Amino acid sequence: AGPMRESRRAPSVREIMQRNITCISETEEIKTAAKKLMKGETNHLPVINKEGRLVGIVTTYDISKAVVKMGIENTVSSIMSRKVITTSPGEAVDIAAMKLEKHNISALPVIDGEGKLIGLLSAIDLGKLFGKRWL
């Protein structure tokens, strides 16, 4: 517990997560998702149901897939990933970083104990923190 150990403690997700998250419902059109991604200047659009619970995630990658595979006239539910890898506000950022690596993804929705979306943690947020460590 002394200062040595303290200086190595990883911050928790809540300290660096983004809190203003654009999200979408699964019944919306793919083009609407693309518009929201452009407007939010983000690659990740969490998909939520009426209760605010996370049910999927759509990225610019999924939209490119629609361009190649099924056309862009479908709905969000046809292209979203349903098994979402998530994190929680109290999780240590090193655990979150390992999840990104293990699953080859670049962001994790942050959910509370009830499955509600409260933020997003991206590889860029981690990169910022990482950059600072060596300054």
Next chain:
Amino acid sequence: AGPMRESRRAPSVREIMQRNITCISETEEIKTAAKKLMKGETNHLPVINKEGRLVGIVTTYDISKAVVKMGIENTVSSIMSRKVITTSPGEAVDIAAMKLEKHNISALPVIDGEGKLIGLLSAIDLGKLFGKRWL
């Protein structure tokens, strides 16, 4: 110098960059770019000319933009970013991390002294390294 200082030295880009990079020429179609992005399971496709020099970058984000704005029947040159933020093999990773942060991007093409593409450094690569620091 001394061990204290040594332990804080940031690694250089060449130690963690990806070397097998899928890339594309600017005269190809947007759909071909989308296919290559899917095949490489990546978000970043550097655009090179005949001499292997980097002339732009196309991401899944640019393809989503084409979906919203100009349609997907155009060529890579109509959607690529031409002012590419890059890194070099000898650059320290903390400098690279700051470039990602400053420009709000998630990867940097790595170029040699002649502008030739030799790798790619992504925020995920940085995240991996970052995760390890706190293990």
